[in-house]
Amino acid sequence: MRPRLHERIAQARAQRDAQSRIRVRRHVARRDGVRYEVDGHWLVGFCSNDYLGLAHQFGVVNALQDSAARDGAGGMASHLVCGHHQVHDALERELADWLQVPRALLFGSGYLANLAVVQALLGDDDVCVQDRLNHASLIDAARLAGCKLRRYPHCDAEGALRQLRSVPDVGAMVATDGVFSMDGDLAPLRELALVSRVQHALLYVDDAHGVGTLGPDGRGSVAAARLDTTAVPLQLVTFGKALGSYGAAVVGDADLVRHLAETARPYIYTTALPPAQAAASLAAVKLARREHWRREKLEAAIARFREGARKRGFELMASNTAIQPLPCGDEEHALAYAKALEAQGFWISAIRPPTVPEGKSRLRITLSALHTPADIDALLNALSWARDAIDQGFGNGAPALEHA
Ligand SMILES: *Cc1c(COP(=O)(O)O)cnc(C)c1O
Numbered sequence: 001m002r003p004r005l006h007e008r009i010a011q012a013r014a015q016r017d018a019q020s021r022i023r024v025r026r027h028v029a030r031r032d033g034v035r036y037e038v039d040g041h042w043l044v045g046f047c048s049n050d051y052l053g054l055a056h057q058f059g060v061v062n063a064l065q066d067s068a069a070r071d072g073a074g075g076m077a078s079h080l081v082c083g084h085h086q087v088h089d090a091l092e093r094e095l096a097d098w099l100q101v102p103r104a105l106l107f108g109s110g111y112l113a114n115l116a117v118v119q120a121l122l123g124d125d126d127v128c129v130q131d132r133l134n135h136a137s138l139i140d141a142a143r144l145a146g147c148k149l150r151r152y153p154h155c156d157a158e159g160a161l162r163q164l165r166s167v168p169d170v171g172a173m174v175a176t177d178g179v180f181s182m183d184g185d186l187a188p189l190r191e192l193a194l195v196s197r198v199q200h201a202l203l204y205v206d207d208a209h210g211v212g213t214l215g216p217d218g219r220g221s222v223a224a225a226r227l228d229t230t231a232v233p234l235q236l237v238t239f240g241k242a243l244g245s246y247g248a249a250v251v252g253d254a255d256l257v258r259h260l261a262e263t264a265r266p267y268i269y270t271t272a273l274p275p276a277q278a279a280a281s282l283a284a285v286k287l288a289r290r291e292h293w294r295r296e297k298l299e300a301a302i303a304r305f306r307e308g309a310r311k312r313g314f315e316l317m318a319s320n321t322a323i324q325p326l327p328c329g330d331e332e333h334a335l336a337y338a339k340a341l342e343a344q345g346f347w348i349s350a351i352r353p354p355t356v357p358e359g360k361s362r363l364r365i366t367l368s369a370l371h372t373p374a375d376i377d378a379l380l381n382a383l384s385w386a387r388d389a390i391d392q393g394f395g396n397g398a399p400a401l402e403h404a
Contacts, residue, residue: 019331026038032056034371044378044379047347049209049241050368051241052218052295052368053244054244057284064277064279064280067087067278079272080261083271087282088275091285095285098285100228102253102254107250108273109247114206116264117250117264119145119264122142122173123147123171125171127148127149127172128145128150129150129163130150131177132152133177134176135206141175150166150167157188157191161198177208177209180323182325183317184317184325186321196231204236205222212241212242214321217292229252243285245281246277293369305376312384327360328350330361331353334351334362335350340389344386348365365379
């Protein structure tokens with residue numbers, strides 16, 4: 001008998017509910033730096049990816065407004081029809097100059113860009129070898145491309161080598177996050193570059209969380225690992241994180257990038273990024289390149305948080321980036337923490353399966369150049385307080401916390 005889709009999704013939802021895996025959206029009414037008015041309360045946020053504090057930066061917002069007044073609100077058509085604007089070109093050139101690569105190509109989002117790269121380069125018989133903790137968009141990209149997907153244990157370059165050796169005669173790509181989005185640690189890029197070279201595989205680095213924050217002039221994890229386009233022919237830059245804007249670019253080898261521009265379906269069959277959005281990204285890139293103080297402030301925030309957490313007996317994960325997860329184990333524990341923190345005026349999201357593996361729920365604390373030492377100390381005190389409250393059994397749903 002044919003299954004009823006309505007019944008099936010109702011059952012799946014009941015199961016998610018029983019596992020504390022229902023996701024709800026919160027309503028942000030206003031934002032002022034790291035402070036958010038959420039559902040009628042002001043909270044200090046430690047969950048955005050605006051690591052350099054560029055999303056509200058005056059010049060970035062101004063660039064968007066100026067361009068929108070001139071060029072309109074929309075992208076109007078795909079890049080290959082009449083949607084490719086001068087400012088798109090300027091942004092691509094600025095990126096190529098900053099990241100010291102031959103060419104850059106804009107995409108509507110990082111998600112789309114990942115779909116494009118894998119689809120345009122790999123066919124049905126080829127293999128995409130990926131880190132087990134890669135971002136969902138890379139996994140989906142391999143699935144949609146129809147190629148074989150082989151995963152290796154987290155950060156295990158030898159595991160990648162074994163996977164490549166098991167399929168010696170097909171086209172191969174090794175794809176990895178540069179900075180892992182839920183763990184904050186770095187991929188072993190130099191080892192992966194070596195493995196890729198000896199196996200004639202193409203190394204693709206998704207640097208959504210690295211560009212802007214890491215490496216010389218904020219050029220990202222590839223530059224931090226002292227690798228160039230020969231070793232890493234393609235990398236992903238996203239504008240929605242450290243650059244405070246929206247959209248993405250694939251940068252690297254000129255022939256490969258041209259191939260994407262001419263053949264990738266997620267490039268051809270979608271509306272161009274609005275020029276105003278590209279103008280905002282361009283302004284943000286210029287600031288990210290030269291305002292080193294933003295990275296310095298971010299680094300100071302990371303160091304202060306890690307030291308304070310250690311002093312208070314918290315076990316953090318091995319991350320030195322802006323992503324500082326606090327392991328919680330099961331989803332109830334993570335939710336109890338998030339709730340206790342919110343009661344004290346902090347907004348931090350509890351990350352649960354399927355975003356992370358079973359038993360690896362966590363608070364994903366993210367730091368920004370805009371957090372002051374006082375913000376961080378207050379968060380640390382709130383974390384200690386939340387831990388005590390949860391240990392005493394006032395965790396999930398305790399009314400005492402609601403009014404703290
Ligand atoms: C956020 C993210 C993406 C997707 O980028 P968007 O521009 O938000 O679509 C891709 N890869 C990683 C590692 C990310 O963190």
